[in-house]
Amino acid sequence: MTGVFIIGGAGGVGRRLGPILAAGGKGVAAMARRPEQLEPQRASGVTPVTGDLLGLDAAGLSALMTGCDTVVFSAGAGGKGGPEMTRAVDGDGLEKAVSAAKGAGIRRFLLVSVFPDALRGQPAPNDRFELYMQVKRKADVHLADSGLDWVILRPGTLTDQPGTGKVRAGAAVPYGEVSRDNVATVLAEIVATPGLNRRIIEVTDGDTPAAQAVGALVN
Ligand SMILES: NC(=O)c1ccc[n+]([C@@H]2O[C@H](COP(=O)([O-])OP(=O)(O)OC[C@H]3O[C@@H](n4cnc5c(N)ncnc54)[C@H](OP(=O)(O)O)[C@@H]3O)[C@@H](O)[C@H]2O)c1
Numbered sequence: 001m002t003g004v005f006i007i008g009g010a011g012g013v014g015r016r017l018g019p020i021l022a023a024g025g026k027g028v029a030a031m032a033r034r035p036e037q038l039e040p041q042r043a044s045g046v047t048p049v050t051g052d053l054l055g056l057d058a059a060g061l062s063a064l065m066t067g068c069d070t071v072v073f074s075a076g077a078g079g080k081g082g083p084e085m086t087r088a089v090d091g092d093g094l095e096k097a098v099s100a101a102k103g104a105g106i107r108r109f110l111l112v113s114v115f116p117d118a119l120r121g122q123p124a125p126n127d128r129f130e131l132y133m134q135v136k137r138k139a140d141v142h143l144a145d146s147g148l149d150w151v152i153l154r155p156g157t158l159t160d161q162p163g164t165g166k167v168r169a170g171a172a173v174p175y176g177e178v179s180r181d182n183v184a185t186v187l188a189e190i191v192a193t194p195g196l197n198r199r200i201i202e203v204t205d206g207d208t209p210a211a212q213a214v215g216a217l218v219n
Contacts, residue, residue, distance in 0.1 A: 002027050002067065002068065002069050003021075003026045003027025003028055003029065003068055003069065003070070004021050004026055004027070004028050004029070004068060004069075004070045004071075004072055004191055005029045005030075005031065005049075005064070005065045005068040005070070005071050005072070005106075006018055006028065006029070006030040006031065006071075006072045006074065007031050007053070007071065007072070007073045007074065007075045007093075007097055008031075008032075008072075008073065008074035008075030008076065008112075009029075009030025009031050009032050009037075009038060009041070009046070009048075009049070009074075010030070010032035010033075010034075010037035010038055010041075011074055011075065011076070012158065012160070012180045013074045013112055013158070013180050013183050013184055013187070014030060014032075014072070014074045014075075015030075015040070015041060016180055016181055016183075016184035017072065017074070017184040017187050017188060018030045018041050018044065018046035019041055019044035019045070019046060020184055020185065020188045021188055021191060022044050022045035022046050023044070023045075024188060024192065026191065027047070027068070028045065028046045028047065029046075029047045029048075029049050029064075029065075029068060030046050030047070030048060030049065031049040031050070031051045031064065032048070032049075032050065032051075033050070033051070033052045034050070035048055035050045049064050051064050053075060053088075053089055053093035053096060053097070054088055054089070054093075056096070057096070058096050058099040058100045058103060059100075059103060061096060061097060061100035062099075062100040062101070062103035062104045063104075064100075065100055065101060065104040065106060066104045066105075067104075068104070068106055069106060069107070069108060070106065070108040070109070070110065070191055071097060071100075071101045071106055071108070071109045071110070072110045072111075072112070072187060072191070073093075073094055073097050073109070073110070073111045073112065074112040074187075075089055075090075075093060076089060076090050076112075077089040077090055079128065079132070082128075083128065083131045086128075086131060086132050086135050087131075087135055090132070090135045090136060090139060091135040091138055091139055094111065094139040094142060094143065095139070095142050097109075098142060098143055098146050098148065101148065102146070102148070106148075107148055107149045108148070108149045108150075108151075108194070108197070109143060109146070109148045109149070109150045109151075110150070110151045110153065110187060110190060110191070111139065111140070111143050111150065111151070111152050111153065112153055112155065112183070112187070113136050113139065113140050113152050113153065113154045114132075114133065114136045114154060114155070115154045115155060115156045115157070115175055115202055115204075116133075116137075116154065117175035118133070118156065118157060118175065140152050140200070144198075144200075149197040149198065150197065150198060151190050151196060151197060151198075151199055151200075151201065152199075152200045152201070153183070153186065153187065153190070153201050153203060154200060154201065154202045154203065155178045155183045155202075155203050155204075156175055156176045156177050156178045156202075156203070156204040156205075157176075157177045157178070158177075158178060158179070158180050158183065159177050159178070159179050159180070160179065160180060161177075161179040161181075161205075162179065162181060163179050163180075163181025163182045163184075163185055164179070164181075164182060164205065165182065165185055165209060165210055166182070166205070166206055166207050166208055166209055166210070167182050167185075167186055167203050167204065167205060167206045167208060167210050167213050168203070168204050168205070168206025168207070168208060168213070169186060169201050169202065169203040169206070169208070169210075169213040169214065169217065170201065170202060170217070171199070171200060171201070171202070172202060173202045173203070173204060173206075174204070175204070176204035176205065177204060177205055178203055178204045178205050179205060182203075182205055182210065183203065185210045186201075186203055186210050186213070186214060189210050189211050189213075189214040189215075190214055193214055193215070193218060195218055196214065196217055196218050199217060201217060
């Protein structure tokens with residue numbers, strides 16, 4: 001299929017993104033570890049793919065992606081499984097996905113990363129959070145150095161508030177919250193803007209319609 005391959009397809013952002021893309025006419029394959037996680041999206045036109053970043057090697061993941069033109073990586077260990085799982089999923093998993101995309105001949109790769117200032121105002125960020133930030137940063141560096149047509153999206157702290165469709169997005173914006181709905185909407189706009197590449201975009205909830213905010217980032 002042509003279209004978008006979402007890694008983390010059943011996650012908070014990924015499961016919102018698939019139906020938006022499908023409604024816009026894109027082919028969408030969403031990967032999750034258990035097939036039943038993707039059943040709710042099937043009716044929206046999303047093709048479920050079962051896959052585990054830990055169990056697959058790059059060639060196996062590449063085979064699942066073959067035929068797509070864009071990868072969105074929105075997977076993450078979410079703090080479960082300790083530092084080793086953060087390294088394995090958010091870190092090594094991203095590197096494996098980059099290698100897999102190259103193997104499948106896919107040029108465009110969108111990564112949901114993290115806002116560098118996240119939780120910096122708190123009195124004592126713990127070691128686990130510092131490790132998470134380090135792994136995410138290393139993943140950003142790896143993708144930026146990949147030679148692919150990449151976009152790194154750095155959302156502020158994610159919420160499950162209903163999406164407003166309005167955001168603040170740019171190379172550097174003040175730290176804040178952003179709803180997963182709005183992140184998915186921004187990702188869909190980036191998918192629909194193929195000329196927007198090799199950019200790091202910070203995003204929070206804001207006042208600008210997502211399409212306008214993303215359009216303003218195109219040189
Ligand atoms: N929380 C925040 O405030 C925040 C802020 C900025 C950025 N982020 C980042 O934004 C991204 C998306 O966030 P989110 O809320 O959508 O996260 P989420 O709901 O935890 O979704 C992450 C997805 O990754 C999947 N995953 C974990 N291990 C996997 C593996 N081995 N193979 C395949 N898939 C695997 C999970 O699958 P299961 O459902 O099977 O567990 C889950 O569906 C994450 O990378 C997160 O680190 C988070």
